[in-house]
Amino acid sequence: MPYTSNKPGSPASPDDLRARIPGWGADADPAQRPAVPREQPGIETGAHWDLPEDQPGRGGREKSVEHERLTPVFGTAQPLRGVAGKVRRYAYDTYSEGQTAHWLLLVLGDRVDSTTAHVKSLFSRRPDDPITQSGILGERGHRPFASRFGRGRADLKHAWLDPILVLGPWVVTALVAFRLVRGLSRGVLLRKEQR
Amino acid sequence: MKAMTYRGPYKLRVEDKPEPKIEHPNDAIVRVELAAICGSDLHLYHGMMPDTRIGHTFGHEFIGTVMQVGGSVERLRVGDRVMVPFNIYCGSCYFCARGLFSNCHNVNPNATAIGGIYGYSHSTGGYDGGQAEMVRVPFADVGPSVIPDDIADEDALLLTDAFSTGYFGAQLADIAEGDTAVVFGAGPVGLAAARSCWLMGAGRVIVVDHLDYRLQKAREFAYAETVAFTQVGDIVRELKRMTGGLGADAAIDAVGAEADGHVIQHVTSAKLKMQGGSPVALNWAIDSVRKGGTVSVMGAYGPMFSAVRFGDAMNKGLTLRMNQAPVKRQWPRLFEHIRAGYLRPSDLITHRIPLDHIAEGYHLFSTKLDDIIKPVIVPAS
Numbered sequence: 001m002p003y004t005s006n007k008p009g010s011p012a013s014p015d016d017l018r019a020r021i022p023g024w025g026a027d028a029d030p031a032q033r034p035a036v037p038r039e040q041p042g043i044e045t046g047a048h049w050d051l052p053e054d055q056p057g058r059g060g061r062e063k064s065v066e067h068e069r070l071t072p073v074f075g076t077a078q079p080l081r082g083v084a085g086k087v088r089r090y091a092y093d094t095y096s097e098g099q100t101a102h103w104l105l106l107v108l109g110d111r112v113d114s115t116t117a118h119v120k121s122l123f124s125r126r127p128d129d130p131i132t133q134s135g136i137l138g139e140r141g142h143r144p145f146a147s148r149f150g151r152g153r154a155d156l157k158h159a160w161l162d163p164i165l166v167l168g169p170w171v172v173t174a175l176v177a178f179r180l181v182r183g184l185s186r187g188v189l190l191r192k193e194q195r
Numbered sequence: 196m197k198a199m200t201y202r203g204p205y206k207l208r209v210e211d212k213p214e215p216k217i218e219h220p221n222d223a224i225v226r227v228e229l230a231a232i233c234g235s236d237l238h239l240y241h242g243m244m245p246d247t248r249i250g251h252t253f254g255h256e257f258i259g260t261v262m263q264v265g266g267s268v269e270r271l272r273v274g275d276r277v278m279v280p281f282n283i284y285c286g287s288c289y290f291c292a293r294g295l296f297s298n299c300h301n302v303n304p305n306a307t308a309i310g311g312i313y314g315y316s317h318s319t320g321g322y323d324g325g326q327a328e329m330v331r332v333p334f335a336d337v338g339p340s341v342i343p344d345d346i347a348d349e350d351a352l353l354l355t356d357a358f359s360t361g362y363f364g365a366q367l368a369d370i371a372e373g374d375t376a377v378v379f380g381a382g383p384v385g386l387a388a389a390r391s392c393w394l395m396g397a398g399r400v401i402v403v404d405h406l407d408y409r410l411q412k413a414r415e416f417a418y419a420e421t422v423a424f425t426q427v428g429d430i431v432r433e434l435k436r437m438t439g440g441l442g443a444d445a446a447i448d449a450v451g452a453e454a455d456g457h458v459i460q461h462v463t464s465a466k467l468k469m470q471g472g473s474p475v476a477l478n479w480a481i482d483s484v485r486k487g488g489t490v491s492v493m494g495a496y497g498p499m500f501s502a503v504r505f506g507d508a509m510n511k512g513l514t515l516r517m518n519q520a521p522v523k524r525q526w527p528r529l530f531e532h533i534r535a536g537y538l539r540p541s542d543l544i545t546h547r548i549p550l551d552h553i554a555e556g557y558h559l560f561s562t563k564l565d566d567i568i569k570p571v572i573v574p575a576s
Contacts (some may be wrong), residue, residue, distance in 0.1 A: 008439025
């Protein structure tokens with residue numbers, strides 16, 4: 001196809017589209033699009049304060065170092081606690097959001113949190129139950145076996161990778177440890193022979 | 196009260212938690228009547244959003260009844276039935292004063308890059324969400340709106356995020372009459388965006404996905420042409436072929452962090468959490484839009500870097516527009532469209548699940564079983 005100044009192809013006519021699609025063109029005028037322009041100074045929000053009053057219970061709440069003060073309002077869902085809390089506190093106190101270390105430490109905190117919570121649950125009256133908590137029982141009545149073949153299940157496409165990603169770090173760690181121990185023991189033997 | 200609680204990646208359960216209480220004079224306590232699971236909740240469920248703590252209750256799409264209000268609440272009364280936007284915002288900071296409700300600076304101490312969101316980890320402020328019997332709603336005079344009598348509950352629920360976000364995505368795509376728009380992702384937000392493109396006068400709407408049942412929905416609900424990227428080998432080349440070699444005028448990324456389609460990107464993001472998300476859909480959007488076109492990003496990405504093909508965007512002179520949707524700004528216009536019969540957002544709902552079975556609901560949604568498009572949680576059932 002030659003490249004000319006015209007747009008190639010021609011979409012259906014407005015009349016065709018209007019007949020086929022409910023509301024076609026109702027917001028064709030950008031003025032009808034409520035978030036355009038994106039910034040609309042002086043918009044009525046319902047706020048009857050210049051600065052919201054401070055929420056009580058502010059002591060010890062973590063915050064990004066990019067904020068100059070704790071925000072007036074904040075969530076109180078799951079306060080920092082345990083080892084994961086210490087990792088998260090360090091991430092918040094030390095690194096800005098522009099530093100990858102900030103986020104990687106928070107991800108590490110998440111993994112520590114889920115591991116310790118799982119272990120703690122084993123000593124509680126309601127231990128974690130991998131069957132019910134995975135939701136896999138929801139597959140009942142939805143062809144749990146047939147769905148795993150040729151139906152594009154989102155969780156199976158890369159499932160072959162999971163054992164590699166889960167076991168891989170353990171295998172690498174074991175290999176490194178083995179080589180380290182072997183190297184050290186050989187060094188000790190060598191020194192003995194030299195004596 | 197009963198609430199869904201996170202127990203680690205791919206694990207959650209329903210627990211008894213203390214009822215939320217008024218923490219600030221402008222708080223309200225809302226008894227949840229309907230909540231929804233959002234596609235972006237799956238990023239939390241899969242352990243991709245940093246600082247998602249054990250015991251957290253997800254859920255940023257919900258409607259309910261006001262049970263209690265704080266001392267400074269003027270607009271809401273006990274007994275009001277309200278729809279609550281997913282954004283938590285103060286209404287008075289620099290950003291709120293300009294309508295950027297998603298970017299409020301006064302509600303999220305944990306980050307400055309994002310505002311507050313219900314049930315979306317401590318990276319968005321540490322607020323428990325609405326997949327529970329009760330929820331704390333900060334800034335009750337600013338966020339919630341009483342549900343109009345002529346708007347159905349399930350339509351109101353879909354306006355608290357999914358449909359409004361899709362509509363906003365189409366707005367950001369800056370569509371002019373006759374434009375060709377391509378939407379990546381046929382989940383609820385992608386379907387809403389595709390449908391909204393027509394409202395803005397698009398001449399052609401193409402939806403890309405890989406699941407047949409979602410593409411079928413795109414044809415039925417959004418009147419769109421569809422392409423399964425798994426069937427065409429090179430999706431960018433196919434979209435260029437469909438648009439006379441130039442590319443679409445606008446591309447909308449309604450996929451976000453867990454995009455399929457590139458094994459290395461998938462491993463480094465979804466599996467190893469080393470990227471803010473797999474940018475496959477975003478890169479496809481950049482490459483398949485025409486030079487000088489607009490890319491609108493509705494897909495949710497995490498805060499870490501992502502390997503985005505930025506050189507192409509620069510060389511093509513693209514306009515990239517994105518944000519979390521300031522959903523409350525869309526409501527008056529969307530109410531008009533619903534009343535006019537142009538839209539029925541609740542047509543996206545495929546599953547209604549009791550709160551007690553929410554783990555099964557997440558599993559179905561995550562695995563895309565049972566032709567699931569949009570699951571709704573019913574706490575009282």
